[in-house]
Amino acid sequence: MAEISLHKPYPAAAVTKWDRETDVVVIGFGATGACAAIEARTAGADVMLFERNSGSGGASGLSGGEIYLGGSGGTEVQRAAGFEDTTEDFAAYLKMAGGPCADDAKCDLYAREAVNHFGWLKAQGVPYRGNYLPGKVIEPTDDSTLIWSGSEAAAPFYKHAKPAPRGHVIQHMGWGGGRPLVDILEARARALGAQIIVDARALALVQEDDHVVGAIFRIDNAPVFVRARKGVVLATGGFVMNEEMRRKYCPQTFKIKDPIGDKDDGTGINLGVGAGGEAIHMDQFFTTCPWTIPESHAKGVFVNMQGQRFINEDCYHGRVSRTAVDQPGDRVYLLLDSAHFEQPPEFGRLTIAGTGHDWAEVERELEMPEGTLSHTMEFYNRHAKEGRDPLFDKQPPILTPLDQGPFVALELNFETSYFSFFTLGGLKTSTDGEVLDRGGSAIPGLFAAGRCTSGLPAWGHGYSSGMSLADCTFFGRQAGRNAAQR
Amino acid sequence: MAEISLHKPYPAAAVTKWDRETDVVVIGFGATGACAAIEARTAGADVMLFERNSGSGGASGLSGGEIYLGGSGGTEVQRAAGFEDTTEDFAAYLKMAGGPCADDAKCDLYAREAVNHFGWLKAQGVPYRGNYLPGKVIEPTDDSTLIWSGSEAAAPFYKHAKPAPRGHVIQHMGWGGGRPLVDILEARARALGAQIIVDARALALVQEDDHVVGAIFRIDNAPVFVRARKGVVLATGGFVMNEEMRRKYCPQTFKIKDPIGDKDDGTGINLGVGAGGEAIHMDQFFTTCPWTIPESHAKGVFVNMQGQRFINEDCYHGRVSRTAVDQPGDRVYLLLDSAHFEQPPEFGRLTIAGTGHDWAEVERELEMPEGTLSHTMEFYNRHAKEGRDPLFDKQPPILTPLDQGPFVALELNFETSYFSFFTLGGLKTSTDGEVLDRGGSAIPGLFAAGRCTSGLPAWGHGYSSGMSLADCTFFGRQAGRNAAQR
Numbered sequence: 001m002a003e004i005s006l007h008k009p010y011p012a013a014a015v016t017k018w019d020r021e022t023d024v025v026v027i028g029f030g031a032t033g034a035c036a037a038i039e040a041r042t043a044g045a046d047v048m049l050f051e052r053n054s055g056s057g058g059a060s061g062l063s064g065g066e067i068y069l070g071g072s073g074g075t076e077v078q079r080a081a082g083f084e085d086t087t088e089d090f091a092a093y094l095k096m097a098g099g100p101c102a103d104d105a106k107c108d109l110y111a112r113e114a115v116n117h118f119g120w121l122k123a124q125g126v127p128y129r130g131n132y133l134p135g136k137v138i139e140p141t142d143d144s145t146l147i148w149s150g151s152e153a154a155a156p157f158y159k160h161a162k163p164a165p166r167g168h169v170i171q172h173m174g175w176g177g178g179r180p181l182v183d184i185l186e187a188r189a190r191a192l193g194a195q196i197i198v199d200a201r202a203l204a205l206v207q208e209d210d211h212v213v214g215a216i217f218r219i220d221n222a223p224v225f226v227r228a229r230k231g232v233v234l235a236t237g238g239f240v241m242n243e244e245m246r247r248k249y250c251p252q253t254f255k256i257k258d259p260i261g262d263k264d265d266g267t268g269i270n271l272g273v274g275a276g277g278e279a280i281h282m283d284q285f286f287t288t289c290p291w292t293i294p295e296s297h298a299k300g301v302f303v304n305m306q307g308q309r310f311i312n313e314d315c316y317h318g319r320v321s322r323t324a325v326d327q328p329g330d331r332v333y334l335l336l337d338s339a340h341f342e343q344p345p346e347f348g349r350l351t352i353a354g355t356g357h358d359w360a361e362v363e364r365e366l367e368m369p370e371g372t373l374s375h376t377m378e379f380y381n382r383h384a385k386e387g388r389d390p391l392f393d394k395q396p397p398i399l400t401p402l403d404q405g406p407f408v409a410l411e412l413n414f415e416t417s418y419f420s421f422f423t424l425g426g427l428k429t430s431t432d433g434e435v436l437d438r439g440g441s442a443i444p445g446l447f448a449a450g451r452c453t454s455g456l457p458a459w460g461h462g463y464s465s466g467m468s469l470a471d472c473t474f475f476g477r478q479a480g481r482n483a484a485q486r
Numbered sequence: 487m488a489e490i491s492l493h494k495p496y497p498a499a500a501v502t503k504w505d506r507e508t509d510v511v512v513i514g515f516g517a518t519g520a521c522a523a524i525e526a527r528t529a530g531a532d533v534m535l536f537e538r539n540s541g542s543g544g545a546s547g548l549s550g551g552e553i554y555l556g557g558s559g560g561t562e563v564q565r566a567a568g569f570e571d572t573t574e575d576f577a578a579y580l581k582m583a584g585g586p587c588a589d590d591a592k593c594d595l596y597a598r599e600a601v602n603h604f605g606w607l608k609a610q611g612v613p614y615r616g617n618y619l620p621g622k623v624i625e626p627t628d629d630s631t632l633i634w635s636g637s638e639a640a641a642p643f644y645k646h647a648k649p650a651p652r653g654h655v656i657q658h659m660g661w662g663g664g665r666p667l668v669d670i671l672e673a674r675a676r677a678l679g680a681q682i683i684v685d686a687r688a689l690a691l692v693q694e695d696d697h698v699v700g701a702i703f704r705i706d707n708a709p710v711f712v713r714a715r716k717g718v719v720l721a722t723g724g725f726v727m728n729e730e731m732r733r734k735y736c737p738q739t740f741k742i743k744d745p746i747g748d749k750d751d752g753t754g755i756n757l758g759v760g761a762g763g764e765a766i767h768m769d770q771f772f773t774t775c776p777w778t779i780p781e782s783h784a785k786g787v788f789v790n791m792q793g794q795r796f797i798n799e800d801c802y803h804g805r806v807s808r809t810a811v812d813q814p815g816d817r818v819y820l821l822l823d824s825a826h827f828e829q830p831p832e833f834g835r836l837t838i839a840g841t842g843h844d845w846a847e848v849e850r851e852l853e854m855p856e857g858t859l860s861h862t863m864e865f866y867n868r869h870a871k872e873g874r875d876p877l878f879d880k881q882p883p884i885l886t887p888l889d890q891g892p893f894v895a896l897e898l899n900f901e902t903s904y905f906s907f908f909t910l911g912g913l914k915t916s917t918d919g920e921v922l923d924r925g926g927s928a929i930p931g932l933f934a935a936g937r938c939t940s941g942l943p944a945w946g947h948g949y950s951s952g953m954s955l956a957d958c959t960f961f962g963r964q965a966g967r968n969a970a971q972r
Contacts (some may be wrong), residue, residue, distance in 0.1 A: 437493065
């Protein structure tokens, strides 16, 4: 018997007996795997979906269930709320959000297809209330649909793509819409006849020459060989829970402390690379600290330990947080006045580091040199009163003077505050979901989508809420359908 | 005949005839390859060294020939100049310089062995004048030996490791000592009987199961199969000249324009990964802009487009430059007064962006809002007169007021100024130079060193001059010797 390894495909010639056989094997039962299974079944393929946990969910199940959608003039929800959203503007925003890591072909395809994708989601049974919730929220606390979930209206994005809200949230009261989203997709996959096998951990792919022809799972403590006549779809998530991989590929994440995910240990990335694929942009990660709760805090001003502002705070909370992590030292401060300060929620672990009757007193309490933070705020307030931010182009109405004393500085400490993060790097795939080798050719029979790939949310500084589930659901579908059609 | 590919080892079973045979095959004839060949021959192995160019050199040949050395109380040059340098301080500095990417085992080993390595270099015939050149220079313009070539005396480094100058430059008049360094190592390798084959481009490795047993080269337009009885050493440099690889792994480098290297196209990384190795920290790069020429400019102050300082400018010029590239926008400014300004050399492509009789006038000329740059400089000068930099802890004597008008702002523009760069990510190797697979095991018969690996210079923000050649020469030796001793 050959060695069974995540890192090296098992040779088909060494398989003595296939324990099971199907057309398409899907590995991982988050939103990506569910969508792949649905589409593969819809295309007529037999499907077996394997999940290491005892049920569906993955990181998708822990999410807010928000999907980034637009283009084609706008979804019906966008249009009902008065927002036009051209495919060109949507594609331009996606590419800016991908920054130096953008996959232009994926951005273009998704911008063209997102409205159809919304229709497909609804056809699977995903409910949307259909209303628009103005303001700057992380997720609706009610069951509203459409929110501003990125940096669309903020510099530099608004200059290059006409802004529109694009976060579409499943109808679900409060946070945590990811769980019902996956439940609906699971029900649909089951109804279509996908076979679901849980408590089944992927151990290896099986390859015949370059072709991926199956996979090996650990079920009931024994290896089970599963033949995939058409293809294998990797849908196993990122590697945020694998400290060794983070050390090698994404060591900057050790500056912060709160990985979020399910069992995202890089399994799919390792399987894919072992089969000849390649992992790209592995240094990229999303992070956020919930500094916009309560919502009035979104009008705060950030300074680093030098008392300098570093970003237009009206952009996406995750973009602010990611840039915060770039600052020298171990913390940044969120400055608020009495008109905007409320006690922050405990889970964020933000502390009051300084207060004062004027900004100079706050400066002293933070032990910053005289003329640093106080000058920053004098300059900021003077221009904010004129509706301008000459340094970072923050826009009204979020741009507002903070001049109603007393004043407060909240500390966002990288060691102790809640900076959640997950990884964005992964397998390089085609728009059809094929895993590509280092020469750019598809590995026959191997597909992947979601956070085990580098997709729409490719760049930590450009992430917007809903972008990862957009990528998971849409390219999960692509992978499943194309696997079935081989 | 099987396919010959950089990305996939050629199966040994498909080799019909070995055209040549030796113990150790070395690929690449920069300092790394030369040192590997010398040590492999010294250990008694037959050695063939293959180089794609018509002669030796590689990126090493384009360098300054400076090697970062210290520890064990100090090299004889350090001690003669009055600097003690403990192994602990040296190791601590190397680890800080490696930042989140540091390979502690390599840092510890090198810190222990560097003084012996210096002896070895001299024994190969590398000449050192032996004197100390104080001040802050990129490379000596004469034939001096010892210079401050990193951030040793600057914050935060000086707080955690006792500073000492560690850049040891080959005796050679002016810049460009890398060429004679490689010439001397080449002569030594030849004298020891290493066979040198030039105009030979590596096409593929040959593998038998996991064992690397040879390589294929293109020579006289035909593939030549070379058997390596003991091992293959990859010494082919980084991937700075491969735009496709940079796009996938190191896209931030597209913000700047001047790759430096020879034919550093990632050949060794691709060969190693194809054979089961893994490439780590692929997003890391070194960059520098020659802003410390003339030397008086080292006392300048940097601001970003917001008029904010962003670093203690007394640290290594490459650390300043790398941090500059992190700043928002397309440029930063180097501020100088008449006591320090001289016309910069043309090759740096720095332009005078603003001048003034006071800093407020410079601010206006740069079209910065009133109270930005001028406040920054008022604050800086006030504290510099007291010998303090409360923001970034820059140290005297480089910390000095810039208050002798007229004043000038030099523009360092990422698009147009000379920001040279090269990549730092590469194969993960053991301290013995073995290429490690993703599970951490050595790939039998495969070794690598230099910039096709991630080594001592692992982190762009921590690079110090001489660190890459230290890594190339020392770990090149490790790889060659260990290949020979298999």
